Amino acid sequence: MIDLFFIGGPLFMGILTIILIALVATAVYIAVQRKTERSGSLPVNWLKEIGILGLVIGILGQFLGLYQAFSAIEQMGSVSQTMLAGGLKVSSITSIYGLVIFILAVLLQFGLNLTNKAQ
Numbered sequence: 112m113i114d115l116f117f118i119g120g121p122l123f124m125g126i127l128t129i130i131l132i133a134l135v136a137t138a139v140y141i142a143v144q145r146k147t148e149r150s151g152s153l154p155v156n157w158l159k160e161i162g163i164l165g166l167v168i169g170i171l172g173q174f175l176g177l178y179q180a181f182s183a184i185e186q187m188g189s190v191s192q193t194m195l196a197g198g199l200k201v202s203s204i205t206s207i208y209g210l211v212i213f214i215l216a217v218l219l220q221f222g223l224n225l226t227n228k229a230q
Contacts, residue, residue: 169209
């Protein structure tokens with residue numbers, strides 16, 4: 112897993128990890144606020160918004176990686192199919208990570224909504 116972090120690019124993978132930590136912290140905060148029944152709790156739809164931010168940042172990371180790869184291919188002239196496939200695989204790491212963050216956000220929101228209706 113740590114290898115994927117560095118292969119995907121520390122800048123975007125670091126930003127996505129911070130978004131993931133913010134997502135989990137927000138979910139825990141909302142759950143604790145609901146458990147103690149305090150007013151002023153954050154709305155649950157913030158979780159999906161944070162997840163969408165992670166997805167968009169992941170896609171942005173992929174597009175910037177593809178742009179750099181295509182610039183390198185343009186300078187080299189011709190590239191083997193294996194090298195092109197490897198570049199596409201590496202550029203998709205940030206998008207996959209962003210998608211995982213979004214899926215987790217939707218699941219957390221669904222779970223918190225479900226527990227709220229059960230009370």
